[in-house]
Amino acid sequence: MDEDEFIERLHTRIERIWLTYALIATCAVVFLIELWQSRSWWTVRSDVLLSMGASFGPKVQSGETWRLLSAVFLHGNPLHLALNMLALWQIGHFIERIYGRSGALLLFVACGLMGSLASIWWRTQGLSVGASGAIFGLYGALLVWLIRRRHDVPMGILKKLRSGTLGFIGYSLFAGIALPGIDNAAHIGGLLGGMLLSLGMAAPFDRSPASQWRRRSTWLALLATAACATALWRTTPQVAVAWQQHVEFAEVARNFAQHDAQLEQQVQALLEQVRQRQIASVAAGRELDEVLLPAWQMQINRLASIPTGDADRPRHQALLNYAGLHGSSLQLLARGLMTGQPGWLQLAHQRQLEAQAALLGTRERSAR
Incomplete structure (x- = not known):
């Protein structure tokens, strides 16, 4: 042919x-x-x-x-x-x-x-x-x-x-x-x-x-x-389960960050009211202890309960560490406001600096 x-x-x-x-x-x-x-x-x-x-x-x-x-x-x-x-x-x-x-x-x-x-x-x-x-x-x-x-x-x-x-x-x-x-x-x-x-x-x-x-x-x-x-x-x-865990953790972490920012705004607004003598320091401490701290503890519990894979586990632990330090600083701040003793306020400030350092480490892990 x-x-x-x-x-x-x-x-x-x-x-x-x-x-x-x-x-x-x-x-x-x-x-x-x-x-x-x-x-x-x-x-x-x-x-x-x-x-x-x-x-x-x-x-x-x-x-x-x-x-x-x-x-x-x-x-x-x-x-x-x-x-x-x-x-x-x-x-x-x-x-x-x-x-x-x-x-x-x-x-x-x-x-x-x-x-x-x-x-x-x-x-x-x-x-x-x-x-x-x-x-x-x-x-x-x-x-x-x-x-x-x-x-x-x-x-x-x-x-x-x-x-x-x-x-x-x-x-x-x-x-x-x-x-x-x-x-x-x-x-x-x-x-x-x-x-x-x-x-x-x-x-x-x-x-x-x-x-x-x-x-x-x-x-x-x-x-x-x-x-x-x-x-x-x-x-x-098989990566479907690990990916779903990653997606769920990312959503919880995003909500946690939004609540953290809102909490910080509420605390600063409360302290500004105390400085302006619009509210007594005892009342501010009680509101911090009875309203803001329980809401923050709910966020910590939700963050702690979310399952994570190996890739997200370091960031998860770092966020929990930050959340604990931040919660501790708020407890010390509430005690200082209710008792009027400056020592508690100083401890609260020191614990807050530790929390900010932990948060910085969390952001560095996220950027890697």
Whole structure:
């Protein structure tokens, strides 16, 4: 078979391709929605990516498994989208005609899922978006088809396709190692998924794409790919509980800081009333002891009861240390106001300085 005959027979298999263009159009429309929600024409905010379905290990493991697929259609910036869609356009023509529309769609979806699974298996805490895992799978499927059906392809076309496929895979994997922010785990997961599937789906060139669904090897390849996906899922480190604890602790710590600021304002307002002789020091001490301190103790109890993971435990202990010192200074201040003895007030001031030093240490831990 010469090159012209091969190209003619390739186009005869699928006269008009539209799946590739539909996938490109879907990614483009989704990206426009991302930009609109980000109020930007260049970068997409992380919170927008997360709300629209980016793959994120803790959320996926909490039941939002749909993110494994939705993340495939999301992209972080126009360059990310353009590079992926150019690669999809280049490979999609061949894959759609070789494997048919249903086969190409299966490869795209399955390899995208494999890429997402490999990504959270390797990096459980980071956001992952992009169609590159699925595209790597398509290149892997083409590479296996070229190897298995090399006698059906003219030598000139075989060499060009093989060198182009290997060049894309090699360069992209190298870029993923050399450059930050590239999810090579998704690339490798998608690539292996595409190669595994195509081992069973790569039908002879003289048969129609639909014939692959009547072959037992296709279904065996699907089962093998599903088994690999299940193994990735089961061996991925479980981070959902720790992440939920982190979110809950962050909310409690935020409320604690707001209450602490309000308490400080109330104490200063109370002391100012004493200085202005608007209230007796005994009455101020009693209000501090009977109203403000019990409310502060409730905040301490809530902070102490919240479970924390290893990452938040040092900050949790530091906040509890600060809360105890601050509460002690308020008790001493109340006693000094009610008794009128300056010694208690001096001790209260000293304990407050210790509390402020502990709070400074807490903020330094948060900044690390």
